Amino acid sequence: MWYGNKGEWSEVYTFLKLLSDGRLYAGDEDLNKIEEIYYPIIKILRKENDKNFEFHRNGNIKVVSGETQEVLLELEIEEFFHKSQVLLEKIYENIRGNFSVPEVEEFMKSIRCTKLKADNSDKTDITIVVHDIFTGYKPTLGFSIKSRLGNPSTLLNASQSTNFTFKLTKKISKQEVNMINNIDRTVARSYIIKRIEKIKELGCDFEFYDLKSKIFKNNLQLIDTELPKIIGYLLIEYYSTNYNRINELTERVKNSNPCKYQDIGNYPFYEHKIKNFLVDVALGMVPATPWNGNFNASGGYIIVKEDGDIVCYHIYNYNNFQEYLYTHTKLEKASSSRHGYGVIYEENGEQLIDFNLQIRFL
Incomplete structure (x- = not known):
């Protein structure tokens, strides 16, 4: 059973929501979304127990082996959206401490995510391949995630x-x-x-x-x-x-x-x-x-x-x-x-x- 605090579950929420949204928007100095600056999401990369997985967003979500590029399974985007909303409600409901979300855990394990936090190093919590609308490139970008759903985190x-x-x-x-x-x-x-x-x-x-x-x-x-x-x-x-x-x-x-x-x-x-x-x-x-x-x-x-x-x-x-x-x-x-x-x-x-x-x- 996965038990995590609001910050840890927020990383799972970010993973699910970004795959369902398909866009990552820029924010201004007051956290307002800047509608004209965004990054279309091509795929999200995760490392699980020394294995690499790619979550491609192209009509549906395809789970792909990073080593062989074999498509392991394909799911509708709606499933990721639903699970993100279930998780968001659970985060709101739990006031403090660690908690479990069995429905989301079961879904994550079914798509090859074996633990609450992916194997990332340093300050990178999620790795995303985006389409850069300004340059046309498709860079792989590592982001640090900070959540305001729980207690303020340390910098x-x-x-x-x-x-x-x-x-x-x-x-x-x-x-x-x-x-x-x-x-x-x-x-x-x-x-x-x-x-x-x-x-x-x-x-x-x-x-x-x-x-x-x-x-x-x-x-x-x-x-x-x-x-x-x-x-x-x-x-x-x-x-x-x-x-x-x-x-x-x-x-x-x-x-x-x-x-x-x-x-x-x-x-x-x-x-x-x-x-x-x-x-x-x-x-x-x-x-x-x-x-x-x-x-x-x-x-x-x-x-x-x-x-x-x-x-x-x-x-x-x-x-x-x-x-x-x-x-x-x-x-x-x-x-x-x-x-x-x-x-x-x-x-x-x-x-x-x-x-x-x-x-x-x-």
């Missing part, structure tokens, strides 16, 4: 690799360090806000120092050499205020201008760099793995909307994708005990404190 997960280190600009006594480190930790991120307030009351401020992970630092510098510092000060704004949305925090960092950019009124230095960072995280870059600048999800992003409609972001609506990520993401506090941050410590004669980065969709 970047917290780990010790996502800790940013700051130096206190003025030395404080051991008694003061102990007093700050013992400020109550029971309420969300407010205890870190209180620790920051107390540090500033003692005449200290925060100067960007480094990242815990050299790999993550190099990945960020590959995007832009100033990005480690910019994201660091984004975190300072988050942990010392009640703001959490990426666009609002970026505006606050822009106003303080820690990188001392000139003519900042005419050039969106901070916004541009943060938008590029968000896209690169969405499509390929992860903190703990050296990144070469290439996208793993070569097609882009597919978003399953609250009403079950599906839109995508690709090269033709790249600006919309940037804007969507910029206005629909927030910073979030992950476990400080698990990831080891928010405590003053000493290293190489400097008093340091770490702040952790985690990004979630709104």
